[in-house]
Amino acid sequence: MIKGNIQIAFLVIAGMFACFAKPAFAAPLSILEFKKTQLSQNEQEQLCIQVKKLCEHPDQWQVLKTADRQLWLLSGGDIIQFNDSAKGFKLSKQWHVNLSTQKEGTSDGQFIFPKLFPMAQNRYAIAVIDSFSEMYSGGGANIERASFYELTDSGMTYQFIANYPFSFNRMIRACFSEQNYESSQGKCHDEDSLSLDIRPIKPMLWQFRYRYSLSVSPASDSGEKSYNGSRNLNIDLNKVPEQPNIPEAWNYAGMG
Numbered sequence: 001m002i003k004g005n006i007q008i009a010f011l012v013i014a015g016m017f018a019c020f021a022k023p024a025f026a027a028p029l030s031i032l033e034f035k036k037t038q039l040s041q042n043e044q045e046q047l048c049i050q051v052k053k054l055c056e057h058p059d060q061w062q063v064l065k066t067a068d069r070q071l072w073l074l075s076g077g078d079i080i081q082f083n084d085s086a087k088g089f090k091l092s093k094q095w096h097v098n099l100s101t102q103k104e105g106t107s108d109g110q111f112i113f114p115k116l117f118p119m120a121q122n123r124y125a126i127a128v129i130d131s132f133s134e135m136y137s138g139g140g141a142n143i144e145r146a147s148f149y150e151l152t153d154s155g156m157t158y159q160f161i162a163n164y165p166f167s168f169n170r171m172i173r174a175c176f177s178e179q180n181y182e183s184s185q186g187k188c189h190d191e192d193s194l195s196l197d198i199r200p201i202k203p204m205l206w207q208f209r210y211r212y213s214l215s216v217s218p219a220s221d222s223g224e225k226s227y228n229g230s231r232n233l234n235i236d237l238n239k240v241p242e243q244p245n246i247p248e249a250w251n252y253a254g255m256g
Contacts, residue, residue, distance in 0.1 A: 029200035034062035120203035138173025174217035
């Protein structure tokens with residue numbers, strides 16, 4: 001009888017632990033990176049048979065393989081998903097983005113940033129980068145701005161972020177006289193830069209971390225002082241701000 005009571009007590013305690021056990025959570029969202037992975041000749045042929053225009057520029061291919069046996073391929077403005085099975089690769093979905101490759105004014109064209117950004121489980125977005133450059137006497141700037149597009153199940157793309165600052169590097173001449181050169185301590189430019197890191201926090205919520213750096217020449221009369229800054233912004237993908245809340249000096253348009 002005592003043995004039976006012990007068994008009952010054990011079952012009751014086990015049931016209590018089961019009730020309070022943590023529920024199983026989905027795998028954390030991770031950004032996936034395309035790489036210049038070399039596919040075998042057989043693998044290349046399987047992909048080309050299903051999407052013939054792929055073989056026009058195999059040198060542009062960037063590939064990623066996921067744990068759930070999916071192969072993603074990025075080539076120019078095309079993003080293509082294949083299922084990987086024992087019978088080989090089978091076309092699943094494909095998307096196309098019209099990219100501007102013509103230089104107009106300060107524009108250096110567009111390209112797809114080689115990463116998949118998860119919005120939720122099995123729901124991804126890509127970033128289209130607009131590149132700009134400016135040259136002027138004794139200096140210049142290189143600027144990138146990003147627009148994000150969801151890759152929908154229907155094979156369409158939907159833009160939900162437009163023209164966000166992504167990165168820039170800028171140099172402005174600070175030495176104009178012999179006295180400037182003498183006081184510059186070998187540094188005759190004001191330089192600043194911006195970079196962006198993105199971290200998925202949970203479904204439909206990303207964290208944007210902007211990092212800014214300003215290095216001022218001792219000869220500069222700009223009135224600025226050197227400093228480093230950063231700002232973390234939580235971006236709700238259901239209602240994205242028109243522009244991120246960062247200091248005006250960091251939000252360099254580079255389109256004028």
